Amino acid sequence: MTTLQTVFSKARAENRAALVGYLPAGFPTKEGAVAAATAMVEAGCDVIEIGLPYSDPLMDGPTIQDAVHRSLTNGTRIADVMRTVEGVAKSGAATLVMTYWNPIDQYGAGRFARDLANAGGVGTITPDLTPEESGTWLQESKDAGIDTVFLVAPSSTEDRIGKVAKICTGFVYAASLMGVTGARESVGSAAEGLVGRTRRHTSLPVCVGLGVGTGKQAAEVAAYADGVIVGSAFIRRLLDAPDEASGLASVRELAAELAAGVRR
């Protein structure tokens, strides 16, 4: 199993940022998600976030909403998410689950953390779990030996960044802009400042996500962040592909472009 620590030390040794790719479990199909994520890893993703499809994704833009809706329509359950993690982890990437809090809460925090660890997952990203509500999850994650990644945003005050950074392990997720997920023309100008502010509170790697979709943008972000997170742009490729084979080829191509970007 590849840990986040291994990934970031390796990237640092190579003097580059890590590449983090996101895909929801069950999209385009249950097997298709493993195949696509594996292709992304083969083409240069160091970390994969497997999204746990949720009925009310209020932090996500239209692209991820669409993919998640299809996944839920396909009948994706948490057991499928765990199987997806298991499949993707075999590719050698550090594999996380990104999820809203309620599915973990209902599944049982302890059970979720243990099942994820058993599947070869290395941690979670929980975008709507605030430090105030995170006590149980931190304990269960620690017991299961998995990392806990939380988000900071351009609007975050010093006090909030400090609180969030303190409960992160693995890395800190810096949202590049105020908004929902989705590829953008340009990465928010606030991102670099936020990374700088975050570094004052932690020695953990800081990764930037939201709005990144091209090799050029990846290179820009890689200049100041430890990792570049890309989600919607991969999903877009799969949504626009006429069939599964060309979808795979297309995500592979994008991953290669981004991987070159973080090495520029």
Added chain:
Amino acid sequence: MSPTEAPILTAADLAGNGVYGDDPDGHGKFGVFGGRFVPEALIPALDQVAVEYEKAKNDEEFLREFDHLLRTYAGRPTTLTEVPRFAAHAGGARIVLKREDLTHTGAHKINNVLGQALLTRRLGKTRVIAETGAGQHGVATATAAALLGLECVIYMGAVDCERQALNVARMKLLGATVVPVTNGSQTLKDAINEAFRDWVTNVDRTHYLFGTVAGPHPFPEIVRDFARIIGVEARRQMIELTGRLPDAVAAAVGGGSNAIGIFHAFIGDEEVRLHGYEAAGRGLESGEHALTLTAGTIGVLHGSRTYVLQDDEGQTIESHSISAGLDYPGVGPEHAWLKDSGRATYHGVTDDEAMEAFALLARTEGIIPAIESSHALAGALKLGRELGPEATILVNLSGRGDKDMGTAMKYFNL
């Protein structure tokens, strides 16, 4: 004192009575319910709203302005109406309606909206967004935005746009942009998701004028406080009218704002029973209902821990009700707390029972209620038969039924 002299609102009216531990703690918790489950990006905005509200509610100037609008714009205080011909169908118990339907824009929603619109100005924001189900909250928000010169965008499920078409036209006429939401169940739940997405993107200049006592802290507290005036007035008026407190208070529960608005001033009166009526839709067994408190389980929805209609893995189950305003799979955390503490009881009223009460009030009393409020009326009919002819029941008539004529025409073949 004539009603024009006495302020209808004081700081104490807004702040609550402090009994029963009814106020949320520092993290916005009512017992285990409430709190904040939102993206970190929104925390500063929620903090800003909370801090500004704390200042506002202790500021004479703010209270005076709010009071002035409630009186001269919204039409407060609203009257009580006793409805004996309707009550004859309830075993002869006395039934008294609190007439929120007579407020400007036609529903209790205006109270909260005026308070939050003034708060928006204090926050230095120039744009308001809101979700709406029945369209009453959207209309009230568009109205206040017109009054205060704020830009206004309303998110409304596409299904609701159709069944409340009249209100869509009203909002547009008032200058608001109405965005039909075509995700998910295309009802209130999805409109709230979309409003949150807008908020996180435009939070710099935008206030999310939340329409019910759900959502992340501090919304459950703020919306309740601005709706509290309903119960504060009604309690005083009931004593004037009947010489005593009612035996029971009945209200419909969607997100829970009109119910908490009328309940809250009575929470310390332990002899007064508080009854909330949720939409049972086509019945519990049909699976097509909005029985969040009656049949839901504890989880997180829209930023708050509360009762939720959800499956075993936390996926929200779509609700159903003939009434758009009650068609919501979540509920305010304070109601969750009132339910678990036993202080209030919650029941279901089916589409058919609500429509029967809707028609009955129209024919016996000449009042056409909102279908939402008709759930409380149907509840009062049952309650009256249960409590007997000695009982007095206060019902929150949260809104008027003009917006529902399309649904009524279909339902009754008018």
